[in-house]
Amino acid sequence: MKNYESYEDLPKLKLPYGNEIFISDSTIRDGSQMPGIVLSREHKIQIYEYLHEIGIEKLEAFVFNKRDRDAVEIMFDRGYECPEITGWARASRADIDKILEVDGLEETGILMSVSDTHIYSKMRLSGREEAEEKYLDALQYAVDHGLRTRAHLEDMTRADNYGFVFPLVKKIMEIDPDCIVRVCDTVGYGMPFMNIDEPYGIPKIVQYLKKEIGVKNIETHIHDDYGFGAASSIAGFWHGANWTSVTFLGIGERAGNSEMEKILLFLADRVEGFDKYNLEPVTRFAKFMEKELGLRVPRNKAVVGKNIFAHESGIHAAGVLKNPFNYEPYPPELVGSTRLLLIGDSSGLEVIRYKIQETLNDLLDVETIIEKDDRRLLKIQKEIQQLYDKEERVSCISDEELLAYVEKYFLYQPICDPAHTGRGKFKGKGKIQEPVEEIEETD
Ligand SMILES: CC(=O)SCCNC(=O)CCNC(=O)[C@H](O)C(C)(C)COP(=O)(O)OP(=O)(O)OC[C@H]1O[C@@H](n2cnc3c(N)ncnc32)[C@H](O)[C@@H]1OP(=O)(O)O
Ligand SMILES: O=C(O)CCC(=O)C(=O)O
Structure with missing residues (x-):
């Protein structure tokens, strides 16, 4: 008989695919898109410092304007190994040229909007064929110019995955087998459970990419509109994703993103052999966000709320x-x-x-x-x-x-x-x- 009377007595969970999983920060990118948030250069650097202290592996940044580029330059000047600073581009050669202009950037995400509504009504393209051509061209251009890549499959949880997205991913793999395929749950339609019908099941999508297509690097990027943010990120890890893209406090578009601090706590506290992240700074980090950005962290917010x-x-x-x-x-x-x-x-x-x-x-x-x-x-x-x-x-x-x-x-x-x-x-x-x-x- 087992006695569960202390933290040490409780069994840890085991990640089915092992512990080679990583966290990619989008606080400076998706987080800064939150209405009412304006990140100054100083804010970005301070956020970068916190991420460094915690041990987050990667961060993505815009480089569209001088403010963004200046912040990236200062981050590079710090000389830290982590987080790696990476870029973010739309599927266009012009955007990728902007990434190439910044000294030190070796990887970029490329926005590939895959749902029909994004293809037709957002981008006004003639159809899936034109979209595919545009995305593969941008990817090839980035690879030809020596960049490592991520394919951000925007709105995948409202897309025809079997008819369009998975065949596109196969072509992406032909161009760059190391490309990180980002499953974007853009409006939070994704569900963290296994037996969910297409196109909503994060586990099924991840497993198909991994097992049927052989994608090595799979990343989730989940929005929290229906409250499944952190759960879907963890479901991704559970079913074979090795990255998740998150923001601190979940700041971001609309209801925001999957919260970094929840994922960190879950991994550090509940999963076996997972001590690579230092969670000690997270309370300070939350206070910084409150004080400097005028955010109000709800008292009952997991991990960092005052009532925890x-x-x-x-x-x-x-x-x-x-x-x-x-x-x-x-x-x-x-x-x-x-x-x-x-x-x-x-x-x-x-x-x-x-x-x-x-x-x-x-x-x-x-x-x-x-x-x-x-x-x-x-x-x-x-x-x-x-x-x-x-x-x-x-x-x-x-x-x-x-x-x-x-x-x-x-x-x-x-x-x-x-x-x-x-x-x-x-x-x-x-x-x-x-x-x-x-x-x-x-x-
Ligand atoms: C889901 C997401 O979070 S995506 C990221 C959202 N974040 C942001 O938009 C913040 C950063 N954005 C910006 O600084 C600006 O929007 C820029 C520099 C990217 C573009 O600025 P503008 O040229 O003025 O375009 P604008 O913002 O008005 O419209 C967006 C454009 O992106 C295009 N676009 C959208 N998705 C894609 C894509 N996957 N690939 C290529 N272009 C795309 C749209 O079609 C539109 O171009 P159009 O007007 O020719 O149709
Ligand atoms: O860059 C991405 O992650 C894709 C765009 C996005 O933020 C989203 O799909 O929510």
Whole structure:
């Protein structure tokens, strides 16, 4: 029989195709497309620094204008091995020439819009044949000029994959067998499950590319319109993709992209033998994005939200005080965060006891214990409950309020029984003295 009582006891998952998988950042590219986000050169460099600290393998950048190119140049000047800086182009020789003009870029993505709506109504091409010709020409041009390539199959989850996209991929492989084939779930229609009908199933698409066509490098790029972003990225890895393209905090077009931090956490914490990424900077990184870009990270956002290690409710807080493993899926230190115990309307006595004891000990620099049946504590609990009973109070009890309760109920009483030590200081074994005068009984 197995006991699962600590993080170490829990079995790790195994990636079916092994751990040679990589992350490609699109924060500076797709992320910057988010309305209201304007990334300055400094922002881009700082994002690059965070990605470097975490160990992200690749980043894609636009080089259409001078601002973009200046940022790329500064990134190259840092001389880091990772992330590799790569380019992004539409399927046109002119765009690829722009990539070639930037010293140091050795790889580019090429946008190949494969759904009929993109071919006909977005690009106004005569049909699939013209589209294919345009895409293969751009690819050949990039290869002929010494670039490594990625084929970004835009809107593949709304395309005729068997009739058009897979045959196109076979031709792509003939031109560049090392080309990274990016499965773009452009409006988030993709589903992370195996038995899903064409063209929506990310697992089926990835498996077909891998097993039937023999594509070596498969990357997913998933939008979160239906909320399947991170799940579909991981489904890609599960079924044979070796890359995923993500953005930090999932910023990007509309509902954004698959979130980098979720993928990182999943790999680092749940998958066997996966310690190549350093997650410690992610909380700092999120704060940077909030402060510098004016983003508001929801409090309950996985990995980086302020509430991820905050406990208020009675059963949870009491459970965490006994053993954080009871209600925390992973330790806060993993993502550079800290635990927070709060008192609010759903709190029970144990968390109040703990916080009052902590406040008292900090205030007087003693180490004493308040028992759960201490009548002063019960009075404080009653006062707190009355605050919420009025249905006016919507916030947690602040540190200042806790201090006031401690002062009101404890400070003007002897803190501990001097007969115990003679010095009024206990080390984890004392019981504070009950007040001399009678305190009315609580309900
Ligand atoms: C799904 C995505 O996220 S794709 C990336 C989206 N990101 C951006 O658009 C931000 C960067 N874009 C830009 O800086 C500009 O749009 C540029 C420099 C690329 C082009 O600027 P403009 O020449 O002014 O074109 P504009 O933005 O008005 O229209 C986009 C053009 O791209 C073309 N285009 C779209 N997809 C493709 C493709 N796969 N291959 C080649 N051209 C394409 C469109 O047909 C349109 O050209 P058209 O007007 O001749 O039909
Ligand atoms: O470059 C790509 O990833 C393709 C365009 C895109 O961002 C998308 O399909 O969502």
